[in-house]
Amino acid sequence: MPRRKISNTQAVCIVLLWFLLVYILLRYSPTVDFMTVFTIIASGIIVFVPLYKNRRHKDR
Template sequence: MARRKLSNSQIVCITLLWGILCYMLLTYSKEITGETIFAIVTSGIIVFVPIYKNIKRRGDNKS
């Protein structure tokens, strides 16, 4: 599968959307439980690990 390079604006948009969804999850939930924290942490891993790998790969190609 071909890997796609993300631009800075795409990374910012993905990060902002994730932040908005986390904000909505925290404000609309009746109470903050372990499940809520687990959902935020796992979604953060799913979102930010590919972004980190993309940025790391972008830095390796410049050398």
């Protein structure tokens, strides 16, 4: 089954929700330690790699 393309509006919403998640995580975390930074980096990879791949294939 082919994957559906992500529209610009969907991509912006995903990115804004990720920034909101990072803000909440940093705002309410008692300390910024390795696990907090690791969580932000891992979630960023999970969010931005598929968006990048989608944009790269959309340009072709």
